Amino acid sequence: MRISNGYGPRPASGGFEAFSWYFIRVSGIALIFLVIIHLLVMHVTTDVACTTFQFVASRYANPLWRLFDWLLLTLALLHGMNSLRIVIDDYVPSRTWRIRIVSLLAILTLVFFMLGTITIIAFQNVPASLLGPHCVQFH
Amino acid sequence: MWAWLLHRVTGIGILLFLLIHIVDVSLLGFGPAVYNDGIRLFDFWIARLLSLALIAAVLFHAFNGIRIMLIDFLSKGAHYQKVMFYIVLALAVVCFVPTAFIVLKPVFVAFFHGFVTAHTK
Numbered sequence: 001m002r003i004s005n006g007y008g009p010r011p012a013s014g015g016f017e018a019f020s021w022y023f024i025r026v027s028g029i030a031l032i033f034l035v036i037i038h039l040l041v042m043h044v045t046t047d048v049a050c051t052t053f054q055f056v057a058s059r060y061a062n063p064l065w066r067l068f069d070w071l072l073l074t075l076a077l078l079h080g081m082n083s084l085r086i087v088i089d090d091y092v093p094s095r096t097w098r099i100r101i102v103s104l105l106a107i108l109t110l111v112f113f114m115l116g117t118i119t120i121i122a123f124q125n126v127p128a129s130l131l132g133p134h135c136v137q138f139h
Numbered sequence: 140m141w142a143w144l145l146h147r148v149t150g151i152g153i154l155l156f157l158l159i160h161i162v163d164v165s166l167l168g169f170g171p172a173v174y175n176d177g178i179r180l181f182d183f184w185i186a187r188l189l190s191l192a193l194i195a196a197v198l199f200h201a202f203n204g205i206r207i208m209l210i211d212f213l214s215k216g217a218h219y220q221k222v223m224f225y226i227v228l229a230l231a232v233v234c235f236v237p238t239a240f241i242v243l244k245p246v247f248v249a250f251f252h253g254f255v256t257a258h259t260k
Contacts, residue, residue: 010211031201038203039197043242051180053167056167077157083150116164117163118165119165
């Protein structure tokens with residue numbers, strides 16, 4: 001396993017490292033829009049104390065929001081985990097340990113991807129929940 | 140070097156939050172009572188401050204990511220890397236200040252409400 005460098009110049013060897021170099025940048029451009037819209041929706045246009053189950057239900061009435069959230073989940077997870085792999089290449093000199101840690105990262109990525117995807121796909125509105133208050137507040 | 144270090148540290152921080160966030164959002168599967176109990180935690184002032192740290196990290200990481208791509212893809216990019224770093228910092232601060240005000244507004248409102256009721260009795 002070669003030591004990659006995602007921050008520096010594009011890997012000249014081509015193959016997976018060059019693909020990964022492009023993927024970090026392309027997913028990064030998409031994530032700028034996805035993450036900033038997500039933050040505006042969850043913290044600016046709606047107070048975070050109002051992002052309740054009911055709020056999710058009203059948003060998920062439109063299936064495009066599920067697609068939006070799933071893209072955000074997938075791209076953020078792959079962008080982050082692939083970048084973490086490069087950070088590990090920088091700090092773990094032992095080839096054996098790099099392979100062990102990166103394998104663990106791959107398994108974690110799959111587990112978190114599945115958990116997030118199941119949450120988005122399986123969400124179902126509970127009709128009675130719409131009766132309660134829309135914002136939870138402690139003050 | 141500072142841009143490189145900040146990009147790495149904010150990236151790892153955001154990734155750690157993402158993993159926690161995937162787990163806390165999965166509480167949706169347990170129904171409204173459980174999920175809304177979880178959302179309650181985000182209303183605490185300390186949680187709001189932590190959200191602001193996350194928002195600051197995201198803003199820096201996003202703007203510096205654009206800077207990295209400009210360095211990679213423009214022939215003059217590396218030449219302007221330092222001035223672009225200052226632009227990144229300025230943009231992050233400009234976007235952060237109004238967001239911080241909006242996120243902390245309920246805390247201010249609660250604080251002054253408590254202050255006024257304590258002094259008008």
